[in-house]
Amino acid sequence: MGSAxxxxxxxxxxxxxxxxxxxxxxxxxxxxxxxxxxxxxxxNGVGSYNIGLLLTRVTSIYQLTVFVIASxxxxxxxxxxxxGLNRLTLSVFPRRWTVFIAKTVGIIVxxxxxxLTSAIGGTLLLFSVDSKHVVDYSLGVVNSTENIxxxxxxxxxxxxxxxxxxxxxxxxxVVVFSLIVGAVTALTRNLTIALIVPNVMMxxxxxxxxxxxxxxxxxxxxxxxxxxPFVNGQRFADWSTGSAQGxxxxxxxxxxxxxxxxxxxxxxxxxxxxxxxQRRDA
Amino acid sequence: xxSARARSIRGPVRGLSAGCPQSRRGNSSGAHxxxxxxxxxxxxxxxxxxxxxxxxxxxxxxxxxxxxxxxxLGPNGSGKSTTMRLMLGLDTGGGSTTFDGxxxxxxxxxxxxxxxxxxxxxxxxNRTARNHLRMVxxxxxxxxxxxxxxxxLVGLESVARKRPKGFSLGMGQRLGLASALLSQPQxxxxxxxxxxxxxxxxxxxxxxxxxxxxxxxxVFVSSHLLSEMELLATxxxxxxxxxxxxxxxxxxxxxxxxxxxxxxRTPAAERLMQALAAEGVTAQAADxxxxxxxxxxxxVGAIAFTNGIELHELTARKASLEEAFLELTxxxxxxxxxxxx
Numbered sequence: 009m010g011s012a013x014x015x016x017x018x019x020x021x022x023x024x025x026x027x028x029x030x031x032x033x034x035x036x037x038x039x040x041x042x043x044x045x046x047x048x049x050x051x052n053g054v055g056s057y058n059i060g061l062l063l064t065r066v067t068s069i070y071q072l073t074v075f076v077i078a079s080x081x082x083x084x085x086x087x088x089x090x091x092g093l094n095r096l097t098l099s100v101f102p103r104r105w106t107v108f109i110a111k112t113v114g115i116i117v118x119x120x121x122x123x124l125t126s127a128i129g130g131t132l133l134l135f136s137v138d139s140k141h142v143v144d145y146s147l148g149v150v151n152s153t154e155n156i157x158x159x160x161x162x163x164x165x166x167x168x169x170x171x172x173x174x175x176x177x178x179x180x181x182v183v184v185f186s187l188i189v190g191a192v193t194a195l196t197r198n199l200t201i202a203l204i205v206p207n208v209m210m211x212x213x214x215x216x217x218x219x220x221x222x223x224x225x226x227x228x229x230x231x232x233x234x235x236x237p238f239v240n241g242q243r244f245a246d247w248s249t250g251s252a253q254g255x256x257x258x259x260x261x262x263x264x265x266x267x268x269x270x271x272x273x274x275x276x277x278x279x280x281x282x283x284x285x286q287r288r289d290a
Numbered sequence: 291x292x293s294a295r296a297r298s299i300r301g302p303v304r305g306l307s308a309g310c311p312q313s314r315r316g317n318s319s320g321a322h323x324x325x326x327x328x329x330x331x332x333x334x335x336x337x338x339x340x341x342x343x344x345x346x347x348x349x350x351x352x353x354x355x356x357x358x359x360x361x362x363l364g365p366n367g368s369g370k371s372t373t374m375r376l377m378l379g380l381d382t383g384g385g386s387t388t389f390d391g392x393x394x395x396x397x398x399x400x401x402x403x404x405x406x407x408x409x410x411x412x413x414x415x416n417r418t419a420r421n422h423l424r425m426v427x428x429x430x431x432x433x434x435x436x437x438x439x440x441x442x443l444v445g446l447e448s449v450a451r452k453r454p455k456g457f458s459l460g461m462g463q464r465l466g467l468a469s470a471l472l473s474q475p476q477x478x479x480x481x482x483x484x485x486x487x488x489x490x491x492x493x494x495x496x497x498x499x500x501x502x503x504x505x506x507x508x509v510f511v512s513s514h515l516l517s518e519m520e521l522l523a524t525x526x527x528x529x530x531x532x533x534x535x536x537x538x539x540x541x542x543x544x545x546x547x548x549x550x551x552x553x554x555r556t557p558a559a560e561r562l563m564q565a566l567a568a569e570g571v572t573a574q575a576a577d578x579x580x581x582x583x584x585x586x587x588x589x590v591g592a593i594a595f596t597n598g599i600e601l602h603e604l605t606a607r608k609a610s611l612e613e614a615f616l617e618l619t620x621x622x623x624x625x626x627x628x629x630x631x
Contacts, residue, residue: 022421290380
């Protein structure tokens, strides 16, 4: 397994595309955060800086950057088929599960790294436009609004620890989305389909389905809301949803159900992709 | 003449060896976990592959032995590449292939057992040649030093840091070959390796492959260049429409051709043919003389002498591999071209 992981690592780092994606993720994180900073008008004056607003900025970048981040997952599998590299890969690693697991791990690691890069990009850009406060709030945990501007050392305020999980949710959404895109690529062996279908599903198709379901009956729409992957994924990661639910630990209960649905879809697709990868000709 | 193992395509290379250090007739698992096998034998047993209703490979069985270059011949669409992929487990199908009695999956480092070059364009166009090889090297525990050695061996030094998207077919072949040679495998499988190579490189490849086999390795090469194969292989596996036509030495295969005959040039061709017929030997007028099938020069000479027939030339004509191949696979051509088009 070690050599398969090393192979996957080398595959990723020796491609310029990988670094370009990271750069784009960084830039997009910065730009979207910067845009939100002005659009939302979050800086309501010293002391009123709300940790929730900052987290909204940082976590909401997933909605845009996820496309870029997940493209890596698509290319991870897509290049294998597009350039015939799968024959080379599988002649070196005849145990196909090894390759499949290494690729899955690679996608998880890269999407996490790209998410972090994106978040750093967002934080740095906020810092550049409002350095006075952003450092304190950069990860939204080590300060409370009471500390702002009072000259005291930052201190950890336990009630804000709960905010961590919103960052975690954003990360989880991005990673699972990447796994879905990767699985779709492995299943279809088609880069274009893998790049388009999940994104179209998330942005349009599922919303249309729910809308159509609404026309049928409220129950139908409710079922769709309960079972569709990206509706649930977004519900899980969306800070504003959580905010509406009170921004407390208890708010995580319904969204954890959403995560279960979202993750189940990812696992289902991954298992399908794994079986397909195991059985089909290279 | 220096060994091809110590020469790159462009000339001698110091300290280079294509042979696996522990393949020198050792039989142990080294500290690196490399599995080495004395006299590796590859056995393909009833390999079968269907594409829908079309049977591409049908119960194909043959064996490859260490120390031999085995040529793999067959008309277009006969199933050569599919067979190679089946052997490597790249395609799923019936039958099995064992390497020294074990499936490839059973080895801890399969790259040390078998390595293949199946496609001249099997690389990412934007990953440099060196990085491509370093990636493959990572899979088999090969050092970067070895990567540089192999780059030098196949003559890619000048383009090692370039992206291969602009590589010619020949350059792609070299990169693929370098990739296959990285791990110094016990079994080397090459699918049409000479395609696109210039004559100098083909000559280098021939010497290299021969030396590689002479080092106790198994070499399995498919090629459409029959004249090249004639110089390269000592053993042949010939298939047609997915079935085995021949699994024998080059000499045996060529001797099966009816093109092997004795040619006699004489001013009395008619008399010679009558004399041969009287002895039960089949002969016919050809090429301004007499072509005698299934007879030796001694026999023909003796009959001519006995009958007082003057001979100006008496030659044993041996069919070329190409002639034998065309003759013996004529019934299995999947795709044929009309003459004159």
